[in-house]
Structure formats: structure tokens, C-alpha cells
Amino acid sequence: MSRDQVIGALILIGSIIGIILYGWLVFFSPWILLVMELTGFIAVAGVLGILAWIGYTLATTPPPKPIEEIEKELEEELKKLETETAEESETEKEQSE
Numbered sequence: 001m002s003r004d005q006v007i008g009a010l011i012l013i014g015s016i017i018g019i020i021l022y023g024w025l026v027f028f029s030p031w032i033l034l035v036m037e038l039t040g041f042i043a044v045a046g047v048l049g050i051l052a053w054i055g056y057t058l059a060t061t062p063p064p065k066p067i068e069e070i071e072k073e074l075e076e077e078l079k080k081l082e083t084e085t086a087e088e089s090e091t092e093k094e095q096s097e
Contacts, residue, residue, distance in 0.1 A: 001009075025035045 022035075026032060029035065
């Protein structure tokens with residue numbers, strides 16, 4: 001078995017044990033209220049934590065450049081390349097004569 005297969009098997013076994021343990025805690029243990037409260041809290045905290053992370057990322061990421069600005073930069077680069085190409089052509093003509 002490869003390393004990935006071993007890790008996958010361990011995750012599978014751990015998940016099945018977790019399901020059985022959680023089922024026992026919810027249906028047969030005297031701590032059912034605590035288990036349900038913790039489950040609800042963890043679920044809500046997880047979703048709100050993900051939303052907070054998304055909000056932080058949106059708040060701290062600089063906005064992209066407008067398309068018009070990118071187009072201007074591309075046009076300027078194209079003009080520079082055309083000028084350089086024209087100068088090289090002239091230099092080659094002068095050298096060949």
C-alpha cells in the first residue's frame with residue numbers, strides 16, 4: 001500500500017469510530033445536552049469563522065486595476081516594442097549597406 005492509501009484508510013477508520021462515538025454520546029450518554037450544545041456551537045462558530053476569514057481577505061486585498069488602465073499600459077508597451085523594432089530594422093539596413 002502507498003502512503004496515501006494508508007492515510008486514507010486511517011481517516012476512514014477514524015471517521016467511523018467518530019460516528020459511532022458521537023451516536024453513543026447523543027443517544028445513550030447522560031451528557032446529551034452538553035454534546036448538543038457543543039455541536040451547535042462548533043457548527044455556528046465554524047461557519048462564522050469562515051465568513052470572518054472571507055471578510056478579512058476582501059478587506060485587506062487591494063482592488064484590481066481598471067481595464068482602461070491595463071489597456072493603456074499594454075498600448076504603451078506595444079508602442080515601445082514597435083519603436084525598438086523599427087530602430088533595429090534601420091540599424092540592420094545601415095549595417096548591410
